[in-house]
Ligand code: ATP
Ligand code: MG
């Protein structure tokens with residue numbers, strides 16, 4: 001099938017046309033970074049207005065590049081949540097308009113499911129698989145049992161992993177988004193100079209916490225001489241933070257791996273998804289953990305880890321194949337957990 005995907009849940013306007021073999025016929029991502037930069041974070045009103053201004057042109061462009069007419073599409077997919085409601089409404093309305101005008105199935109995609117299913121576009125990954133979802137707004141361990149069946153083993157009790165990268169980057173004056181900048185500085189730093197904590201390490205369960213680590217980085221930064229950071233200090237702070245965060249993720253994931261291999265012995269894959277999955281130090285650490293449990297690590301190429309519409313189109317194809325078509329009055333959902341029955345962070349399942 002040939003599916004158009006639209007992503008507008010945060011600060012990227014993105015469109016893509018993907019076919020059933022996983023071939024990307026065309027894609028475009030327009031970042032709003034410059035528009036939000038003066039405010040030090042994403043401003044929802046500005047984001048929604050910008051999506052509205054750009055989405056039609058982007059959609060037309062990818063359709064032209066794909067050499068496809070709307071009539072040739074087998075479905076129209078858009079992120080229907082979770083995310084900033086104004087932006088989600090813009091993308092979903094656009095998809096509804098195309099679906100209605102051309103009589104095509106509408107596919108309302110969960111943005112997190114799109115991150116989660118990307119590995120099945122890039123690699124052969126049958127269900128079930130263990131998923132580490134590390135993005136700007138989420139940090140979770142899930143068992144992916146089917147296109148629309150997720151079982152959450154753990155989540156963060158405070159910050160998401162990407163959020164921690166972004167906050168530390170801001171503290172260090174590295175700008176937004178922080179992940180790529182922190183990774184670059186960390187590559188030439190000494191991770192052992194600052195003794196940063198590994199939150200929750202050694203405790204049972206799969207939940208995460210990063211706020212204590214963030215505070216420790218702040219205190220270390222404040223203990224340095226006033227004025228701009230020396231380059232070596234900046235590199236050591238970034239390296240120490242990144243190493244602690246990855247170590248902490250790995251410790252929590254270890255419990256997830258044990259639970260997964262016990263409950264789903266037929267499972268063969270560990271998948272990492274979301275923007276933080278673009279981090280090469282994290283990917284290296286996960287590879288070792290997966291292999292120790294006899295699992296293959298699947299990490300999509302970095303450009304498919306951060307927000308894009310290829311993953312939305314692909315999730316649409318997966319839904320279409322299962323007959324999971326949505327009515328034209330489907331509502332946008334600012335909150336939309338992958339596992340609606342998961343206990344709160346820190347809780348346990350009955
Ligand atoms: P969500 O998917 O939870 O709704 P989002 O869509 O805003 O949130 P993504 O686009 O999936 O988030 O990921 C963006 C996050 O990934 C940012 O926090 C960014 O700092 C982080 N990130 C991107 N590249 C890297 C990297 N190389 N290392 C670490 N973090 C990274
Ligand atoms: Mg973004």
Ligand code: FE
Nearest residue numbers: 135136275307
């Ligand atoms: Fe995302």
